[in-house]
Amino acid sequence: MMNGTNQYGMGVIVCRSNHQTPPFQEKSYYQQLTQEGIPLGIHVMVFCPMDVDWQTRSVNGWRYNPNTGQWSSDRYPLPSLIYDRCGYSDSRQYQMYKPYVMSLSNDPNIQFLGRPLGGKLPNHEMLVKNSSLLPYLPQTLRLTAFKDVRSFIEQHDSVLIKPNGGSHGRGVAAILPHSKGYVVRGRSPKNQPFQIRLHKETSLRNWINRFTKGVRYVIQPFLHLDTSDRRPFDLRILVQKDGLGQWATTGMAVRLGSIGSLTSNIHGGGKAERAIPFVHEHFPQQANQILATLQFLSKEVPLQIEREHGRLIELGLDTGIDRQGQVWLLEANSKPGRSVFLLTGEKEIRIQSVRRPILYARSLAQGLIGGSV
Incomplete structure (x- = not known):
């Protein structure tokens, strides 16, 4: 640990998954967050929001020890920084967790790194208020x-x-x-x-x-977002706040589905490819214009959503390109995965995608950036 570095606790809130130990998904991501956080004075603890004891302002949480490679649970003081990674399987689970998450977000001594977005329709309604985005938004x-x-x-x-x-x-x-x-x-x-x-x-x-x-x-x-051999694809752009609270594009990757399938999602059996070579291969005449449009969306969409919604830390922008080369913004996700960059072999992007939330959390804790950023 670096001498002279202030120490801060960052809690990652998750949905409980009782059939495994520790009882949550994305363990490898939180292990990497822990490793990135230690030299910067950020100590990561993972917990379920239902496990908070408000009388003692403590929580039963899990920490990863990089030296032993083991997770252990203990009672910890409630951290002042919260990174919301609750991934709800359906609306019923969301409603079950909502009051516990709200108790944390309403506490004056706690800062959330970002406020999670709602569903597809409210997100669309925020985006259509920006006329420059209208050409890229399918009717919803x-x-x-x-x-x-x-x-x-x-x-x-x-x-x-x-x-x-x-x-x-x-x-x-x-x-x-x-x-x-x-x-x-x-x-x-x-x-x-x-x-x-x-x-x-x-x-x-x-x-x-x-x-x-x-x-x-x-x-x-229904947009025809597939290759000439009928493989559906979309292009994920990961945008994140950096240590100065400014938006930056961390990386882009293509998710490619199997022939004739409807979706390209990795969870549905798809695979990943690097974005820029893919665009040049499949849209050689329009590649430069497509990439310029993707760059525009990566800058404008986070700003527009923050204007309407409040602070965010990161967004996964899912975009599609139809057979005419038209770019479509399909979805904005405030709790994006980042495994796609491991599948493309872009390890530096993966490392950057883990480091940026830590740098942003440290700056927020030190008051280097405003609480409303």
Whole structure:
């Protein structure tokens, strides 16, 4: 540990996963956060927000020891810095955790590194307020009734429905009109691929009612975001605050799905490729313009969301490129993964992606950047 370095505690809040020890996902990321934090005076502790004892302002948390390679749990003072990495599997889990997370965020002695975003629809509504972003935003509406699907099919031919709060491609379905009815293909809520044929509109209505029951969905035009050999892809841009509280692009990577599949997500069996060579290979005539657009989005989207939403620490921007070379902003995620950069072999980007939250946390703790940044 560096002599003379002030010491700060940073708590990473997570959802409990009882079938493993320690009881949470993303262990390798938190191990790397710990290792990056120690020389900078940031001590990382991982805990579930339900485990806070407000009477003693303490929490049962987990720490990683790089010397032994082991995790251990103990009772620790409640840290003053919180990095929210709670990954909710569905809206029910979100509602269960919400009051515990709110208790932390409302405490005057605690600073969150960033406020997590809500679902796809509120994010879209923040972005459409910026006219410079409108050309890159697919029409997005809340799915309230079957008439929404019918209207979208009349306007756009094919449509896409997806959970407002979903991730990893789960529960996403494309509805494609066919000469004998409709083809519906996608991934189930358990992330299993499926394809069905429905011959009547009433059959489609009944299927949608079952598929979306109890879950808030959005509807969009179905964009053809695949390669010439029908492999779906998207391009993830990771933007993060640096140690000065300024936005910086950490890296870009392509997630490439299997032939004929609907989604490109790594969790759905996809693979990763380096972004710039991929764009030049698949869009040789438009590559420079596409890359300039991606650079514009990486600068403008974080600023726009912060203006509307409040402080963020990082964003994963999921973008698509259609067959005409048009860039689309598909999603902005305030709790992005970073394993894609390991899969592309870009280890320096992965290291940078871990170091930047630590540098930002240290500056926030030292008061070098304002609390509203």
